[in-house]
Amino acid sequence: MAALMLRFCCAGRRWTLSCVDGAFRQGRGPLTGSMSSRIRGQRSVAQHSFTTAQKLKKGEREWAAVVGLEIHAQISSNSKLFSGSQVHFAAPPNSLVSFFDASLPGTLPVLNRRCVEAAVMTGLALNCHINKKSLFDRKHYFYADLPAGYQITQQRLPIAVNGSLAYGVCIRSQHSQVANKTVRIKQIQLEQDSGKSLHDDLRAQTLIDLNRAGVGLLEVVLEPDMSCGEEAAMAVRELQLILQALGTSQANMAEGQLRVDANISVHHPGEPWGIRTEVKNLNSAKFLAKAIDYEIQRQINELESGGEILNETRSFDYKLGCTVSMRDKEGKQDYRFMPEPNLPPLLLFDSESLPAGADPQQVINIDQLREHLPELPSQTREKLMLQYGLRPEYSFTLLNEVGLLEFFHNVMKDTKAKPHTVTNWVLNRFLGSLKQHSLAVSESPVTPSALAELLDLLDGRAISSSAAKQVFQLLWRSPGKTPAQIVSEQKLELLQDREALEQLCRATLEGHAHVVMDLKKGNPRAINKLIGLVCKAALNRADPTLIKEILERQLSS
Amino acid sequence: MTFLFSFFSLDHCGSRLGTKTMLGRSLREVSAALKQGQITPTELCQKCLSLIKKTKFLNAYITVSEEVALKQAEESERRYKKGHSLGNLDGIPVAIKDNFSTSGIKTTCASNMLKDYIPPYNATVVQKLLDQGAILMGKTNLDEFAMGSGSTDGAFGPVKNPWSYSKQHKAKRKEKPHAESEDPDWLIAGGSSGGSAAAVSAFTCFAALGSDTGGSTRNPAAHCGVVGFKPSYGLVSRHGLIPLVNSMDVPGILTRCVDDAAIVLGVLAGHDPKDSTTVQDPFKPFTLPTLTDVSKLRVGIPKEYLVPELSREVQSLWSKAADLFESEGAKVIEVSLPHTSYSIVCYHVLCTAEVASNMARFDGLEYGHRCNIDLSTEAMYAATRREGFNDVVRGRILSGNYFLLKENYENYFVKAQKVRRLIANDFVNVFNSGVDVLLTPTTLGEAVPYKEFIKEDNRTRSAQDDIFTQAANMAGLPAVSVPVALSNQGLPVGLQLIGPAFSDQQLLTVARWFEKQIHFPVIQLQEIMDDFSSVSENEKLPSISLKQ
Incomplete structure (x- = not known):
């Protein structure tokens, strides 16, 4: 396993600082900001792992970190995994609860076909082997928002295994070049989501909302092939894009549709891996990298000061910026797994094995799903590079920023300017302004058509490029006007005399x-x-x- | 051998209609009477309600749904008047074991945990009965969560076997020197569907639903002298049946005769989109053909079922039944089911594991009992479950959780699953060798007095009593207990027929033929049901006050 090596000069303290520094460089969104600000925050993850070439002092040893992820993606479906209740975010509490979801005695699970298709499509997009036979298991634990006392999951034989996810990491030292990385996918399993517990500390009460109970989840297990927070964050971002392209999950972290747990350990290169901790519920892209980097550093500090790492579950306190032991029994619990007796094995077919005369409503054909897979992010980037001669890192940025690619396409559609000019304007001036004002693409005061018009003026040499910048700024401030209006009002036309x-x-x-x-x-x-x-x-x-x-x-x- | 059958009366299903009371009839007969207008659904319902009250001491019912029943009877009556009867079950009083979910009617599982639980939905089998116009008389007693073989371990007290009060048993019992005192030695009904069996046996309904996980329908059927049918696993929906062991539970049918069981099965069977373990193949309700020639039939007698604990009387009846088949031309062969002896211990592991899992939902949050303790969620769980479950349930939860622990899972649960496969394969091998049906005892002996029964704990009793019935659940096979004769004590003895998976129709056809040969006597309860016994169909029906 090629774990990226990290080198630290002074017990990693500088590393921590660089991490914090990096993380806050561009992150302006409020801590509990909108979804878009969180996504934008992702660009700001620390890029410390490539700032490695610090010379070690005598007697100091290198550290390597190993990071694996378990990602829960809520399946985008009309109804829940095993019941007919609707799936809808922010519905009134307990308004989307069937008898099965509330675990009324005698109710039985009925598998939602759409969820199975979503799992197969995701598996195919992640280059997995799709198991033609998979099984469901019960995972037991008592928790107030788990009405049945067990979760139905796929512990023994999941629906998809042995895949891979390719993603890109920006290399800061080499001026935003992209390094291609791959993380292996161990498995994808179908399972139920739990409900939500709302703690009312004032009245010492816990209120339960079962709207989410039983919603279909894809648990995607990423092998520990990552070595720092940024790699993890970029892998998650790529997975998010894939899920969104497939339509199998909205993968919106702010709405809890994508939740990440990280397994983290450190060791000296050449030595066996260290004891790992699990950092749970990394439910914001912004804190994902930060939490992982903090935890790596904490472990290094702990070991260097002669301490030991406990195999424990920790959570990230975003206010303090550190991970804290959850000190609950959850980590050591025995889940008493058992086959789910109310669901027969889940059988899938390909065109070859499809039984003759089978009811198409009752069978799922893997080949058919494969044929209908939509364009995936990697293919989109490839196309951008081919079509417009885009640099790889630009293609990443265009996809990573929510709505930016669509904006780019809309500008391209309306302007005669060259792709190179459009890319520069969209990625530098436009995106820079958005960042500066902490806005999402959808919140931009400048429309694609206005930018297209502006670039046409520039392209037709009606204005100079510095005048164009001026027009852009004015457009930003007074969105109602057209570039032509501003040019004429401000007398910015190129001097022809x-x-x-x-x-x-x-x-x-x-x-x-x-x-x-x-x-x-x-x-x-x-x-x-x-x-x-x-x-x-x-x-x-x-x-x-x-x-x-x-x-x-x-x-x- | 025929002398033994000579004491069977001739009063069985479908015969001697003329002198039989309305309530004593079979389902098919009373259905015909309803169609012909000899009695109205309301009259029939009121008669049953009245008898339910008179036999209240049997403790067969936990809830009597009088109002619902009368309303349903009224609707049925309207249909009959318009000539729009829904079929054979329209207007027929039925009872449902209290572990089937009934919308708006308490469903307790004989447990304090659910003593006030009113479900918002009907089990599929309940809905199917109601859709056919059946009248729901009430919910019948059982062992708590169907865990038991005596119907003695429920929160609402034990079920008493109607045969304890039969003329037949009393006559024989009097021969015993120490049986002089009044009602001390009442007999258990068997279990866990004892309430359903007693309800059918005491004429308070014409059919009842039980559940069968290890013999819970067949065992009480045998002890109460009625037919107890366990369909193939997957033929009848479990949706709404509060589970004991999901992979073995089957809704069971208790009736006075095999024909009636086939009628009810015809209504219940078939794929249910709400139960993914029901088979997809379409099911066609059938009328049992009259079997006249059994010469092509191959009857297997599993040698492993001849255990030392088997009472000599039952053993003798078993061999006489085998002789009967043989004398009528069937080929009777000794067969081997070599893994039979592992069945009970294997069942113990699988059953408790599933129980531990299934019972996890009873935490007092969404429904059911909740304790007053609110120190913490955990404390609330613990107290709720301690107060809600009896010792038997708690014991099974504890052992089940033990077997499912990571360190034990391979050694217990996985091994038990493998053994289960071996047991199922035993049956496959026997049936593949050309055997059509297996003939076995249903129980070791006749029903025992309650006092005797409770000398052993629930676990020991269940292990003993399930011995002949439980393997069929392991293998998912259809099995039926048919009452064959009265013992020296004047108590019913049943024998069991087991068929290959989904051979339910063929099995019931053979069972019906068998039933016709043996003429099991009708229970005589005159002393208790004085006015009932005096009412024959030709007499004017007395009006019964329901508000007494």
Whole structure:
């Protein structure tokens, strides 16, 4: 297993700092912000693992961290996994509860076909082997929001196994290049979600909402092939995109549709893996990387100061920014697994094994699902790179930011500007402004068509590029106006009067004799300075190419 | 051998209609009487309600749903008047074991845990009966959560076997020197569907639903002198049956004769979208053909069922029955089911494991009993479950959880599952060898007095009493107990027929033929049911006051 190595110079303290620093670099969203701010926060995860080349002091040893993930994705389906109740987020408490969901005695589970299809599609998208026969088991524990006292899951024989997930990690030191990584998928299993406990500390009461009880989950188990918070976060992000592309889960972390538990351990390279801890309920993209990195560092510190790591369950306290032991018995519980006797084995077919004359409502054909898989994120990125000559890291950014790809396509559709120009504008100016104002793409004051119009003006040389930037800023502030309106109001059209421009150039040359001297002494960059000065004097309304031409002619005459 | 059958009376299903009381009839007969207008559904319902009150001391019912029953009878009556009867079951009083969910009617499982539980839905089998116009008389008594073989371990007290008060038993009992005192030696009804068996036996309904996990329908049927049928696993929906062992539970049918069991099965059987373990194949209700020739029939006698504990009387009846088949031309063969002796211990592990799991839901949160302790959720669970379950249930939960512990799972649960497969294969091998049906005893002996019965604990009793019935549940096979004769004590003895999976129709056909040969006597309860016994169909029916 190729665990990425981490090197630390001073007991990792700097590493921790760099992590914190990185994490807060761009993360502006409030802690309990909207979903979009959390997703945006993801870009800000620490990129410490590549800032490794610190030299070790004598006597210090390297550490390697190993991270595995268990991800629960709520299946996007009309009804629950084993009952006909509706699935709907934020419905009034206990309004979506069937007799089965409330575990009324005598009720039996009936498997939802849609959930099985979702599991198969996800398995196929993650390159899994789909088990044609899988089994359901009961996992027992007493908890107030688990009405039956057990959860139906697939412990022994899950629906999909042995897959892989390819994802990309940005390399900060090499100017945002993307490194391709792969994590193995151990298995995907179908299981029931639990209800929700709402603790009323004031009245020392716990209120139970069973709306979520019995909703279908895909538990995706990622092998411990990751080595830091960022890798984990990027793997989760890629999985999220895949689930959303497939439509098998909305995978919205803020609404709890995607929940992550991480298994973390550290060891010295070449030595056996350390004892692992489990950090539970990493339910925000923003804190996922942070919690993992904190836990890695905590373990290193613990071991370096002579302590030991307990095999325990911890939770991440986002207020304190650290993991805390949950000190409950959950980790050591014996779940007393048992086959679920009320569900026969789940049988799937392919075109070859499909029984003749089978009722299509009663059988699931893996091959048929495979044929109808939608375009996956990796294919979308591939297409972007081919079609527009996009750099790989840009294709990642376009997909990772919610709604950005659609925005990009809409601009492309309406403008004559080159893909290269559009990409630059969308990824730098547009995205930068969104980040600056902590907005989601959908909240942008600038519409794709306005940006397209602006880029057309630029492309048609009606305005200079610096004027274009000015227009963009004004568009941002007064969304009702069109770029053309702003250009005309602000008189930002490119100056077409050649005589006036020549006069401006002459005046600039005269006024800055030392720059001209500099140029004549052989500094080729001095010409740029002169161009800049002229443009400034022209209030950004001059075409730099034209100015250069005039200047060069005047200088040589 | 025939001399033994000579003391059987001729009064069996379908015969001597003329002198029989309305309540003493079979389901088919009374259905005909309803169709012909000899009696109205309301009259029939009132007669049954009246008898239920008179036989209250049997403790066969936990809840008598009088109001519901009368309302249903009224509706049925309206249908008959319009000529729109729903079929054979329209207007027929039936009883349901109190572990089937009944909408709006208490469903207690004879447990304090559910003593006030009123379900919001009907079990599929209950709904099917109601859809056919059957009248629901009430919910019958059982061992708590169907865990037992005597119907003695329920929160509402034991069921008394109607035969304790029969003329036949009293006559024989008097021969005994120490049986002079009044009603001290009443007999157990068998279990766990003892209430249903007693209800059918005492004429308070024409058919009853039981449940059968290890013999819980067949055992009380044998002790109460009625037919007890356990269908193939997967033929009848378990949706709404509060489970004991999901992988073995089957709704059972208790009737006065085999024909009636077939009628009820015809209504109940078939795929239920709410129970994924029911078979998909469409089920066609059948009328049992009259078997006249058994010469092509091969009857297996499993040698392992001849155990030392088997009473000599039952053993003798068993061999006489075998002789009967043989004398009528059937081929009777000794067969071997070599893993039979492991069945009980295997069942113990599988049953308790599933019990531990199934009972986990009773935590006092969503329904059922909840204790007053609110120190913590855990304390509330513990007290609720301690107060709600009896010792038998708690004992099974504890052992089941032990068997499911990670360190024990392979050694107990997995092994038991393997043994279960061996037991099931025993049957497959025997039936593949050309045997059509197995003939065995249903119980070791006749019903014993309550005082005797409780000398042993529930576990020992269940282990002893399930010995002949339980393997059929392990293998999911159809099995039926048919009452064959009265013992020296004047008590019923039943024999069991077991068939291959989903051979239910063939099995019942053979059972019906067998039943016709043996003429099991009708229970004589005149002394208790004075006015009942005087009412024959030709007399004017007395009006019965229900508010006494």
